[in-house]
Amino acid sequence: MPLTLQQVPELVFGEGALSRAGERLQAMGVKRPFIVAVPYVRNHAERLHPDAHIDVSTQNEPTDGHLERLLEAARAAQPDAVVGIGGGSALDVAKLVAALSNSTQTLDQAWGIGNLAGRNLPLFCIPTTSGTGSEVSPNSILLDEKSQSKKAVISPHLVPDAVFIDPALTITVPAPVTAATGLDALTHCIEAYANHFAHPLVDTWALDGIRHIAGHLVTAVGQPDNMEARTHLSLGSLYGGLCLGPVNTAAVHALAYPLGSRHHIAHGHSIALLLPHVLRFNIPAAPERYAAIALALGAERQANDEATALAGINLLWRLIGETGLEMRLSALRIPESEIPLLAAEGLAVTRLMRNNVRPIAQPEAEQIYRAAFDGRWESEL
Numbered sequence: 001m002p003l004t005l006q007q008v009p010e011l012v013f014g015e016g017a018l019s020r021a022g023e024r025l026q027a028m029g030v031k032r033p034f035i036v037a038v039p040y041v042r043n044h045a046e047r048l049h050p051d052a053h054i055d056v057s058t059q060n061e062p063t064d065g066h067l068e069r070l071l072e073a074a075r076a077a078q079p080d081a082v083v084g085i086g087g088g089s090a091l092d093v094a095k096l097v098a099a100l101s102n103s104t105q106t107l108d109q110a111w112g113i114g115n116l117a118g119r120n121l122p123l124f125c126i127p128t129t130s131g132t133g134s135e136v137s138p139n140s141i142l143l144d145e146k147s148q149s150k151k152a153v154i155s156p157h158l159v160p161d162a163v164f165i166d167p168a169l170t171i172t173v174p175a176p177v178t179a180a181t182g183l184d185a186l187t188h189c190i191e192a193y194a195n196h197f198a199h200p201l202v203d204t205w206a207l208d209g210i211r212h213i214a215g216h217l218v219t220a221v222g223q224p225d226n227m228e229a230r231t232h233l234s235l236g237s238l239y240g241g242l243c244l245g246p247v248n249t250a251a252v253h254a255l256a257y258p259l260g261s262r263h264h265i266a267h268g269h270s271i272a273l274l275l276p277h278v279l280r281f282n283i284p285a286a287p288e289r290y291a292a293i294a295l296a297l298g299a300e301r302q303a304n305d306e307a308t309a310l311a312g313i314n315l316l317w318r319l320i321g322e323t324g325l326e327m328r329l330s331a332l333r334i335p336e337s338e339i340p341l342l343a344a345e346g347l348a349v350t351r352l353m354r355n356n357v358r359p360i361a362q363p364e365a366e367q368i369y370r371a372a373f374d375g376r377w378e379s380e381l
């Protein structure tokens with residue numbers, strides 16, 4: 001099947017990339033950018049442009065209501081460009097501000113795949129975590145307050161005009177956030193490579209992203225200012241993001257969404273909690289794909305693909321343990337009685353579930369959730 005890549009026209013990667021963003025805004029003649037930032041990067045945002053309108057109200061889990069308030073602020077400010085600087089939440093919000101603040105289209109009309117009418121304002125994205133890959137993806141994910149579910153706007157108009165990835169911005173990211181966002185990026189790569197719609201056009205990014213992240217995540221968590229490890233994570237995160245538009249994720253993301261929307265567990269952490277259990281379930285449907293993933297994770301080749309694949313996921317389980325992330329839903333105050341509901345809501349994210357290499361029904365989804373509830377790991381298939 002043919003695959004379409006919607007690429008960022010200008011991508012600057014490397015230490016010092018942030019200063020290029022300011023230079024680029026000046027060179028484009030931008031007079032009043034609207035900057036969506038997270039509070040802890042306000043100082044970086046202020047250096048981008050002397051006359052910027054800076055909004056730092058974006059928190060984790062932005063909602064449709066939050067976006068509406070930002071759209072009002074942006075309409076009042078009448079910017080001539082929009083910049084997102086922060087983690088995935090700030091970037092997702094900035095992308096929609098750029099597309100909707102001077103449009104007659106409403107958010108309700110834009111939800112879904114390919115429904116966004118356009119974008120009139122130039123858009124820059126500057127990630128400050130290594131995780132979501134939102135800076136190069138056509139996706140924006142928000143929490144819909146009415147239904148308490150995550151909804152997506154997916155459109156080529158959300159791909160920014162320019163992206164500046166500066167690994168130096170990530171050295172202040174706390175260890176648990178480094179772990180969670182890094183595992184999110186790793187999952188983007190894994191779910192794109194072992195995917196019902198996997199494609200050779202993005203396979204290389206996916207496998208290389210796995211190598212970069214698996215090889216350096218624990219170092220970055222333990223040594224926050226290790227620039228080499230941070231650079232590898234930024235690269236892996238970028239590669240994961242490049243997979244998100246054309247192939248996208250699958251059951252790990254779908255099943256994890258209710259943990260974010262109902263219990264406000266950070267996106268990357270919710271992904272990590274379910275990741276090993278979903279992969280273990282998926283192995284029989286695509287053993288050769290999971291064997292290649294295992295080798296990229298750093299596992300040794302075993303007697304056959306199934307055994308190699310399992311060795312990889314056992315290694316992944318240990319790697320997550322070394323990052324120190326809590327891996328028991330029971331320890332996060334998720335009621336066990338809610339498992340059927342969480343499983344059902346995850347299965348309802350059909351735009352991602354249809355990508356999964358192995359069909360999952362309610363009993364299997366609950367079984368996956370129960371394994372994550374106990375945080376138990378069976379190292380045999």
Ligand SMILES: [Fe+2]
Nearest residue numbers: 132184253271
């Ligand atoms: Fe993700």
